[in-house]
Amino acid sequence: MNEPSTTEAAQRKRLYWHSRRGMWELDLLLVPFLEQRYDTLDEADQAAFRELIDEEDQDLFVWLMRREWPEAPARRRIVQLIIEHAESADSVGHRPV
Template identity: 70%
Template sequence: MSDDTSPAAIARKRLYWHSRRGMWELDLLLIPFLEQRYDQLEEGDQRAFQQLIDEEDQDLFVWLMRREWPGDPVLRHIVKMIVEHAESTDNSAYRTL
């Protein structure tokens, strides 16, 4: 069985497409984090990311732009990880998403 059709690969592709949002600003934060950090996250943080991308775009925008923090401490933790990653990484390659 090819890696492209393995359950893990299919789940990863699904996660990638769910990370693509209707707002360019969110794509610039979520996609690089998924591609560069997700595989190194602990299982609990991976679940938190999966939970986060089920939230509404408006909420994600407010949280990731640091206007407010999520009330849920699990979501707050993963949002802070995404923001820190964006601030410490050159993501210029993603500006053409």
């Protein structure tokens, strides 16, 4: 078994399970973003996503529903990327129901 692919697979599983929050609104934003965009992000944005999903659900909800913006620039950027992804997927009819 190849060590890097095993590590990458384990990290991917962790990211997937941490992206499933149990709050429908968050699941609809985080899981598709992970599945469709994460691999195309640069290292800094991937790191920001990994850090973001360690936040509390209530903070994620406030940020992803655009009620407030995170103060940290990297966190604000990843939140904006997730929102933009959801809006673009919604406009072409790819948003899961």
